[in-house]
Amino acid sequence: MVEKRKIIIKKGRKQGVASRKFNFTREMVNVSSNTSLGSYRMSAWNAFNELKLPTTKDEAWRRTDLQKMPLGAFHLLTESAPETLTPIPESLLKPLLGNQHGGEITLQPGEAKIFLAPELAAQGIIFTDFRTAEKEHPELLAKLIGTVVRAEDGKFAALAAALSQNGIFLYVPKNLQIEAPFHSVFWGAGAGLAHLSHLIVYLDEGASATYVHEAASPELENASMHAGIVEITVADGANLRFVELQSWGKHVWNFSHERAKIGRGANLDWIFGAMGSRLTKNFSDLDLVGEGAAGKMSGFYFSDGEQHFDHDTSQNHLARRTSSDLLFKGALKGNSRSVWQGMVYVAEGAQKTDGYQANRNLLLSENARADSIPGLEISADDVRCSHGATVGKIDPEPLFYLLSRGISKVDAERLVVEGFFDPIMQRIPFEGVRARFQAAIKDKLNS
Amino acid sequence: MSTLTIKNLHVSIEGKEILKGLNLEIKQGEIHAIMGPNGTGKSTLAYALMGHPAYEVTEGEILFDGQNIISMATDERSRLGLFLAFQYPVSISGVTVANFLRTALNARRRADNPEAKGISILEFRKMLKEKMDLLKMDYAFAGRYLNDGFSGGEKKRAEILQMATLKPKIAVLDETDSGLDIDALRIVSDGVNTLADGDLGVIVITHYQRLLDYIKPQFVHIMFDGRIVESSGPDLALRLEAHGYDWVREKYAEGA
Numbered sequence: 001m002v003e004k005r006k007i008i009i010k011k012g013r014k015q016g017v018a019s020r021k022f023n024f025t026r027e028m029v030n031v032s033s034n035t036s037l038g039s040y041r042m043s044a045w046n047a048f049n050e051l052k053l054p055t056t057k058d059e060a061w062r063r064t065d066l067q068k069m070p071l072g073a074f075h076l077l078t079e080s081a082p083e084t085l086t087p088i089p090e091s092l093l094k095p096l097l098g099n100q101h102g103g104e105i106t107l108q109p110g111e112a113k114i115f116l117a118p119e120l121a122a123q124g125i126i127f128t129d130f131r132t133a134e135k136e137h138p139e140l141l142a143k144l145i146g147t148v149v150r151a152e153d154g155k156f157a158a159l160a161a162a163l164s165q166n167g168i169f170l171y172v173p174k175n176l177q178i179e180a181p182f183h184s185v186f187w188g189a190g191a192g193l194a195h196l197s198h199l200i201v202y203l204d205e206g207a208s209a210t211y212v213h214e215a216a217s218p219e220l221e222n223a224s225m226h227a228g229i230v231e232i233t234v235a236d237g238a239n240l241r242f243v244e245l246q247s248w249g250k251h252v253w254n255f256s257h258e259r260a261k262i263g264r265g266a267n268l269d270w271i272f273g274a275m276g277s278r279l280t281k282n283f284s285d286l287d288l289v290g291e292g293a294a295g296k297m298s299g300f301y302f303s304d305g306e307q308h309f310d311h312d313t314s315q316n317h318l319a320r321r322t323s324s325d326l327l328f329k330g331a332l333k334g335n336s337r338s339v340w341q342g343m344v345y346v347a348e349g350a351q352k353t354d355g356y357q358a359n360r361n362l363l364l365s366e367n368a369r370a371d372s373i374p375g376l377e378i379s380a381d382d383v384r385c386s387h388g389a390t391v392g393k394i395d396p397e398p399l400f401y402l403l404s405r406g407i408s409k410v411d412a413e414r415l416v417v418e419g420f421f422d423p424i425m426q427r428i429p430f431e432g433v434r435a436r437f438q439a440a441i442k443d444k445l446n447s
Numbered sequence: 448m449s450t451l452t453i454k455n456l457h458v459s460i461e462g463k464e465i466l467k468g469l470n471l472e473i474k475q476g477e478i479h480a481i482m483g484p485n486g487t488g489k490s491t492l493a494y495a496l497m498g499h500p501a502y503e504v505t506e507g508e509i510l511f512d513g514q515n516i517i518s519m520a521t522d523e524r525s526r527l528g529l530f531l532a533f534q535y536p537v538s539i540s541g542v543t544v545a546n547f548l549r550t551a552l553n554a555r556r557r558a559d560n561p562e563a564k565g566i567s568i569l570e571f572r573k574m575l576k577e578k579m580d581l582l583k584m585d586y587a588f589a590g591r592y593l594n595d596g597f598s599g600g601e602k603k604r605a606e607i608l609q610m611a612t613l614k615p616k617i618a619v620l621d622e623t624d625s626g627l628d629i630d631a632l633r634i635v636s637d638g639v640n641t642l643a644d645g646d647l648g649v650i651v652i653t654h655y656q657r658l659l660d661y662i663k664p665q666f667v668h669i670m671f672d673g674r675i676v677e678s679s680g681p682d683l684a685l686r687l688e689a690h691g692y693d694w695v696r697e698k699y700a701e702g703a
Binding site for chain 2: 396397398400401402403404405406407408409411412415416418419420421422423
């Protein structure tokens with residue numbers, strides 16, 4: 001009898017009503033400033049309420065379980081930031097590429113710092129936060145918001161669309177070629193907070209730019225969450241290099257819906273780096289909508305401890321002569337787990353398409369697990385598409401070889417891991433980004 | 448001057464005994480050749496000296512300057528001054544020759560003094576170029592991934608380059624001549640001879656006499672069935688060349 005009662009108590013805890021429900025309310029939706037932005041947010045709010053929390057019965061979420069996520073523990077920041085927030089570390093503000101930034105934005109709870117080189121502003125470039133953009137460029141923002149990622153794309157997209165208190169807007173007018181990179185940092189300090197972010201990047205025809213966005217947080221005890229939207233448009237003949245790095249603390253449940261629309265003859269070089277978070281579910285879609293559009297997606301991740309990363313990628317060839325090239329490489333330690341599921345989709349009539357995807361995983365512990373699921377869906381006949389997926393361990397023979405040269409076991413493993421990542425590093429033409437990643441590899445191997 | 452002494456060494460792989468009481472002593476500056484038919488345990492000796500985990504020492508001692516190194520880890524043995532030029536060097540994808548060698552050099556420096564700074568890039572480049580000149584190697588070699596897509600000859604040259612860079616006291620060359628054409632053999636041998644002129648002690652493991660036309664050993668040993676059965680001067684190699692291994696088999700095969 002006693003045993004039975006115990007079981008009931010346990011069951012009751014698991015289903016605890018308060019913790020399994022978000023406590024966001026309609027009053028939190030900001031509808032005050034601009035009518036069309038307000039209605040965008042309100043319809044996103046409705047979508048958020050209509051969409052169910054994904055479960056492992058949903059195909060895209062089969063391998064990523066949210067059962068342990070304490071939904072009720074997250075709240076939005078009220079107007080004044082609590083004073084105990086960890087300040088943003090200096091190291092995150094250092095230029096990752098070149099000596100200086102064309103612009104730099106740091107967003108943290110309740111605060112935005114914005115810099116844009118005056119000569120760039122004078123040319124009509126916009127690089128600012130959403131709050132400023134809402135005041136200074138309300139029509140443009142309203143015109144672009146929600147055109148690439150729809151709030152209805154998912155529960156977390158809807159949440160970010162409805163309740164993001166701030167975001168980042170980069171707009172480069174026609175034919176401007178900008179050398180100096182743009183850099184932004186989203187700093188998610190504060191335990192128990194729901195950090196919501198929204199990025200809009202729009203390169204008009206013939207423009208070119210480089211943009212690095214980092215999301216990071218301190219390591220905290222209590223769970224936090226982040227939900228983000230990234231909307232990228234690379235108009236005809238434009239050229240964007242976009243690097244995004246995440247080093248969330250291991251208390252953060254991290255979700256993002258990202259899509260890039262690439263126009264005729266336009267090009268996107270898209271780089272992802274994932275180090276942090278307790279759990280990450282990331283949807284990244286590359287929509288090649290114009291003839292001759294090209295996109296390269298390069299990802300690296302290194303999970304350890306109890307981390308769970310799920311990268312869900314789509315390379316959508318929607319026009320003729322489009323090309324895509326995806327390479328994701330990851331190392332896993334501890335009890336961590338990674339999922340990569342990738343789809344190359346070729347629409348009817350998208351002839352002369354060239355699509356490639358590969359995912360390589362290196363398991364550094366017995367308990368780590370990587371699932372690698374490539375997919376092709378082709379509705380045109382004159383195409384070239386291929387994929388590859390591997391999950392492997394460190395071979396003992398290369399390790400012995402390195403040891404036999406006097407290199408310690410720790411350094412030998414590090415060399416092998418660095419060697420494993422080298423092909424992806426070769427795709428990243430930014431010394432600072434590579435150095436950041438190499439430092440992270442070292443930290444993770446030594447932890 | 449360091450001495451490597453192997454006493455009554457027994458080594459098993461997966462429970463099967465391969466070395467059955469091997470004895471050998473070599474000092475720095477000496478060149479020894481170990482010859483013998485295939486399958487007598489020559490490579491097993493090489494791996495066991497370096498401490499490969501699959502090779503279990505069941506009896507005997509390996510003494511380096513009197514210190515038994517059997518329980519010592521592979522990287523420690525290397526830093527002590529032992530070196531193995533592999534018969535089949537392993538490729539390490541994504542790690543350049545230069546990066547690898549710098550890491551190995553710095554590992555030595557830090558083992559001597561944990562506070563030591565790594566070798567400077569400038570100093571390292573200069574040193575590496577000198578060694579590459581010695582082996583007539585293209586400098587571009589330093590930027591290639593270690594042994595990745597190397598030809599047989601390139602792999603063997605890379606082994607000797609590592610030996611020249613790491614400056615061991617005693618080196619084992621395991622069938623370094625296999626896969627080399629005559630030109631490469633001459634270059635590799637010149638390199639080994641230059642190093643041996645200093646204070647390097649070398650154990651040359653080879654199946655054929657050919658290599659010994661270029662690297663002149665003072666001592667020649669014949670290995671058979673897990674033991675060294677004959678030791679003599681260079682003339683022993685010539686005898687093998689003239690008569691083959693049949694007389695060794697007849698003399699030492701069990702039950703013969």
